[in-house]
Amino acid sequence: MRITVLGGVGAFPERERGCSGYLLRHEGFTLLIDPGYATHQALLGHVGVGDVDAVLVTHGHPDHCADLHPLLRTRAMTGVPGPLPLHAPAGALDAVLALDAPATLAGAYQVHDLPMPGRLTIGPLTVDTQPLPHFLPNAGVRITAGGASVAYTGDAGGKAAFAELAGGADLLIAEATHATELPPRMVGNLGTALDAGELATRAAAKALWLTHLWPGSDPATHRTAAATAYDGSITVAVPGLEWDAS
Template sequence: MQLTVLGGCGAWPTAVQACSGYLVEHAGFRLLIDPGYATLPRLLDHSTVDAVDAVLISHGHPDHCADLNPLLRARGLSDTPPPALPVYAPHGAVDAVLALDKPSMLAGAYRLHEFQPGDRFDIGPFRTDTWLLPHFVPNAGIRLTTPEAVLAYTGDTGPSPDILRLAQNADLLLSEATYIHEVPSADAPYLLTARLAGQYASQAGAASLMLTHLWPGTDPEAAHEAAAGAFRHPIHVATPGLMTDVARASGRAAAESLDADAGKATMPNYKRDDL
């Protein structure tokens, strides 16, 4: 599994950093997670719009989904439109983005699959488990599993014991870290710090950690240092163009189960048209 960071800035993009956006590839399948503000130009540095096989969105804030609109425009209004793009999102999360154009304009450009955080489903080669994590709007923590690796992504969240289940023995935890040491009291239930991200990664037994959604202007070295106080394994800070191979840590069983039901799941054969 390969992760390419398109952006990792919280709230709004800067001159050098797009908002949240991640391209995850496995077995020739390209899954775009959270196409936030300014991520489409960064996507085009690595791929074409018609090479994206599916989109997965954690929640409906525009710094996580705004660039779904230009992505669908680029696909739907091209001379030779590709097949409708499967878009997975919590119920109602992308209503505002889809409403930017009249319904008929991009109707053929996407197929919307809405889910409740807590649902489990397959997207191409990825078994996808989700958790409802605390944020200002419903937010889905996401765990992607293949036989070779596990990637856990918090979306935007405040403190929650479910983060430990989400990140349990993950090969990479991609974690919200808006602040370094302390979240302002009014926002404390809904956002994390780099320090807390390090603590969760350590307690969950994650093999590596990537900090993302840093507040614009945050010193990435300071965020790294705060997380390293609790987590002794590799730590990265999400920056555009950063690529990492997410691989099963030595000694871990393939397709590790979260519970008895998950242990019964098998990875299906898939085709793009099956999504």
């Protein structure tokens, strides 16, 4: 199992990196996770649009799913055989799929509601889900294949609730919007790098990626905050970063 970061910023893209976006490849199967703003071009640097076998979206905010639209448009308009399976919480993709007239994307996709909580199979991958607190319904996920596992929070307050499902993960990808403190409006719905470090320790994760940093944040500050609660490997997600289970 190999994971490649396509973006890594929260809320809106920076000049040189887009928002959430991850490419997971295993045994010839390609899963695109959370294709947020400005990740489509990064995706094309790794695979063609016809190489994506399925898409998994944790929740419906555009910094996690907006670039699903150019992916589907390209597939529909260049004749890539469909439909592309889209897995997301019920209703999460309604807005992005409504950007075109139905006929434009007809046959290009098929939506599957994520069970929350639950388990599903996507290609060779086993995906376990758990609802986690956010402004919109959000799925924390654990993806397992070939004896390796990756846990990803999506965007979530109350990360401690995810510790059991993320337990022993080879890699934990955790939202860390701010370093140690949140603005009042975010409390309970988003988290910090410190929260991510605490989750990694509770879950006994083997490595931690901090993602969804607020644009303009200092990555070193986030790493330092997470390290006060977790003594394992800590990396800030940036485009091109890769993790390989082998």
